[in-house]
Amino acid sequence: MSDKTPNPSEPDVEFDDGEPAFEWMKPAAAKAAPEKVPSASPADSAEPAKPAAAAKSGAAKSDAARPAKQPESRADRKAAEAAGATPEPSLFAEPLPTSALQVRPPEAEVARRNAERELAANAKPVTPRIFQVLLAVFYPVVLLVLAIRAVTSPLFLWVEYNRPGFPGDGYGFSTDDRMSYGSYAVDYLSNWAGPRYLGDLLHEDGTKLFKDSEVAHMADVKLVMLSAFGAAALMVVIGIIGMLYLRKRSTGGIRRGLFAGSIATLVVILALGTLGVLGWQQFFTEFHRIFFANGTWTFSLDDTLIRLFPGQFWMDAGIAIAGLVFLAALLTLILTWPTRRRRGLPPRKGPASETGTEGEDADDAEANGGDAVAGGAKA
Template sequence: MNDNSPTPAKRTEPQPDPQLDTSSDSDEPAFAWMTGQPESRADRKAAEAAAVPDDAARARATSADAAPAADETADANPASAKPATVEPASVGSSTPGSSTPGSSAGGSSAAGASADEGKQTPLTGAARHQSGPYSEPLPTSALQVRPPEEEVERRNAERESAANAKPVAPRIWQVLLALFYPVILLVLAVRAVTSPLFLWIEYNRPGFPGDGYGFSTDDRMTYGSYAVDYLSNWAGPRYLGDLVNRSGASLFKDGEVSHMADVKTVILSAFGAGALLIALSIVAIAYLRRRSPGGVRRGLFAGSIVSLAIILGLGALAVLSWQQFFTEFHRIFFASGSWTFALEDTLIRLFPGQFWIDAGIVIAGLVFLVSVVTLILTWPTRRRRGLLKDDVESVEVAA
């Protein structure tokens, strides 16, 4: 076989799709599967040279494999393909005085191997990172870039604050429940006073002053029931204006009927506000039971404290000066001069001053009693707060 034999003609192949052209791809290991070249050409030639037993066989293998290697390279990378060339070997030379074939072939092979080793592609940055015994991530990886310590501390603080923050809506409903509770108690206490039962207890209790103008207890109970019923029904002023006494005269004067109409407006407004607050309190209780464990207890506990503060303050003012307290109360809700009457008028005979003192005591007593019971039932004990003894001790030590 002649070492200078011409290289087989280059096979003509169809041009590849430009979108599938991998000639410009990087030599990174990540693109090796696209090019189909698991190793470089220089590495393959060095491996083939090491596998040939002698110089002559190595030369024949080199000349025989040069063309297929070139064709394969051209198929895989058409843009950068070059015709394969074979350097002439000095094997079998018959020129006198030439050096030994073995030494000549060996030197040529050693030089070729050195040249091939010199032509090996240097390792890139990614290959250097992955070629050592310890794998190291790329320094440009976004997942490995750690933010500054100040940023890390800020994010941790925000995360902890968000985890420990309590929702605003349950707190709002707790505050509303605490504000609604004393008003509801006052309205219910007023409703208990404006009833025929309380009227009967007052007229029949020992020590209640009698009427000096001729009304008996039965007359008071009959006429007083009309007045109390008028405050809670939807009848007009004629309900009282058309009443007559035993002599046939009008029972209530026009001024008395007008004042009772004003009282009815205030009472019905208070009852309506109380009913609305009761409905809102039911909504607040239902919401807190679902969203805030212990929220109902905390709201009622705060409401009972507010109720006690209000009733104790009003009671102190009433005890210090009842007449001034009664006068200022009427000035707030009624026009001046519309609520003063003579001693012989029917309203004064049915509802003397002692009646209003007793009514005030009953209202204050009912609100105080219910507030104290609520305060006791909602007192924040360890069991109600869901805390164990060890937890309480740890909280105290931390504080």
């Protein structure tokens, strides 16, 4: 290569001026920018400057005339309202409070709503009340059945046959014979044996101890007794379930149910006892007519049932049943009496009496408390 050979011209090298090399790498603002126009002389650019200035002033006026943009958040709207600007209504903006929501309802409507709210707040559940009523109803029946079961036992027979004044048998039964044959009759009422349990019993001479009519009547009595025992057992089960429920859901519910049941029991026993004292024979007859058909429970004096269970036996049995039920109901009434401690109320302080016990009753102490304090101040 000689000196005369012309040097190849170096390629034009463009230096990096910070702009992307490709069009798609340019920012959006750069793409939207208009192309540069070669600068013109001042004389040529004087006239086009006026329309540009006019366009800019028109755009400024239109921007000023356009209402302010709706703030995006509640805090921005509050700030705009405080600044005196009227926000532009937006489709998705939170609705402002209206006058209809700020209007207070009539006083009668307000009173009705408050009354319904108070009624709903003070309303008590129905289930605890139902179980309390069931306890009060079942308690007398269960006590009566238990007392009857205690009387229909060999122990009560032994007490009756050996007590002084009990009438003897004028047809030849000794006390031991009565105790033996009477135990068979009492056991038949509480077991699951058939009528042959009594029908196959024989005298020493080989004759039947009980007639067919007597065996039939004892079968009727057994049906009534077993039905009563079954009903009482069902009531006990329901009562236990009710007490378990009341123990968890109603404080004092068991006590209130048993208290009401004891009062009902005492009323029933006193009423029946009064009827029995006024006319025992009439009371005994009407009692049998309720459970047995006429003609199936009357026997002659020489029949075995009458010799084993004379009229005095049934009178003593009635007294024993009434006494047991009365004592149990009275004890329950005492144990469930609604004292302040059992009701969960604080004890009231009253003036001590001479015996060292608390003073007057709660209500009397409250009524006379002010006078006592005034008298003490005067003294």
